Amino acid sequence: MKNKALAAPYLVWMALFTIVPLAIVAYYAFTDAATGEFTFANIANLGNYMPILIKSIWLALISSLICIVIGYPVAYFIANCKETTQRFLYMLVMLPMCISFLLRTLAWVALTEDTGIINNFITALGLQPLPLIRNNGAVVLGMVYNYLPYMIMPLYTVIMKIDRRLIEAAQDLGCNGVNVFKRVILPLSVPGIISGFTMVFVPAVSTFYISQKLGSSGTTLIGDVIESQFKTAYNPNLGAALSLILMVMIFICIGVMNRFGDEEEEVVTL
């Protein structure tokens, strides 16, 4: 009883600011802009935006994978340091997040532009400037840079909590280093990988600022389309429909990701 009462404020908050807005989004998605009648026309528009949606998911997927590849060793290293060092390194990972994400993205623009800092340096050396900005690579770079801490945090928490005795037991039973990692540490850190993946993938797939600043006129993502419907085109119905579809897509991706987790747990318990 006591626990329920404590949760009440949050439940009210959830209902007011999550459930109700979602219902409004759904309402807009299924109504006509001019007449307000029920329609599937907005959802039917999906065909036109499918390539963009796939591209958004693809870029977000790549960014999430790169984040895992970069983030895992970092988290592993931090988790194996002395406790005081751990706290310091953890703070270093968090530090960039104290600065606005918009500013940090703009800083990348200043670095990578044709007349930016890096290219100025390159041309000063007498070389041709590199096309660093306005391509898919730059967008992925922006995503990885901005969302990497969200990958490291859950990984670090999970790896740190792995019972050292399990590792010792594996070593006692004759496992070599590679196998200890492959058969003990990695399976046990799967929950961290999954929550890290989710925390990177979800904001990356719906971003619009990064693609606008670091992308070209050809790297329009689904987030850009949704933003434009609310900001300039004044077509909230289409915007809501696209948001709804994106949400469903995200749920599917997370669902697939969670199946990995289920499998591993079953293997462990068997």
Added chain:
Amino acid sequence: MKRIVPLLLCAIMIFTMLPVQAKADDVTINVYNWGQYISDGTDGYIDVNKAFTEKTGIKVNYMTFDSNETMYTKLKTGGSTYDVIIPSDYMIARLIAEDMLEELDYSNIPNYALVDEAYKNTSYDPENKYSVPYTWGTVGVIYNKKYVSESDIGSWDLLWNEKYSGKILMFDNPRDAFAIAEFLLGIDINSEDQDELRSATYKLIEQKPLVQGYVMDQIFSKMEREEAWIAPYYAGDYLLMQQENPDLGFYFPKEGFNLFIDAACIPKGCQNKAAAEAYINFLCDPEISGENLDYLGYSTPISEAKQYMDPETAASEIAYPTEETLSNGRAFINLSEDTSRFTDSLWLQVKTQGGVDTYAIVCMCAVVVLLAAYFIIHGVRRKKRIANRCKRWKQ
């Protein structure tokens, strides 16, 4: 104790969301204007809003938008009230048609009498009931003389010139962008013909691979730092940019160009109409208009204001083109709602075109197939393993 903390946090959250009640004698007006569109005290020029507060005691809460469409959406979606807005001609006609503007009380705006006759009884506000001109101006091509050869200039087709691929900027609003394609194709910029609008769309899609970005106010920094070399923009802003980078040049394309008037209006829902009218009147004061537009580079609709300007600016052929040049200018007329919607959908088509990335689609399909294969193989292996264990257990 534990129960109080979350409740307290909730209470704090809710209270911080409530609007702060202003004191009764403390009048503040919300002004919503284009970005980079008022003299704000830079380089020793006048700070218009500060001067207004000093004169009248009315505070100005100044906000900016980057296109007429952004402003329209903001007004439509509500949630915020504005006392003064400064949209362009065709948008004013749209706002009037949709009954979103208050009629002005011109007895509170005596300076309106000073506005030149040419800027009264306009097509967008024929009876002079809703608007007071703030500036007028033209759209042309800004280019960097260091990189763009003189033989290429003169026409809108410079924006389609493959030589400058990746160094061309384009308007990020449908009306201005479509007008450029339409001028080039010889179509009327107020055309409501769907086929003509479609051909303009194809023209814009054809240009897309060469375009560095669709931008509005970012044009300033991109052109000044030479990140981009060619951009269509408002003549007044060219004069401002040229002070920063003297290598920038400007021309009026021979096919014709947009001629616009931006005017101050009061939207429905305004909280302080008298204060808003005082602000509009202040903007029309010849001395203020002169000093303000001296900085902005846009053209003043009040001839008397020119005496307060730098004589060089007042004589500039870019801010005040000759009659002959002006005869090539065309004004926007408000399009019907259907055409506006149609143009918006075409514009979205332009913006999303080229997003089709066969590489990404193929890779995504591969990922889906691999995942499916993984789960199937895994499932089969698990079944086998369980079967084996069962067998062993029975033995």
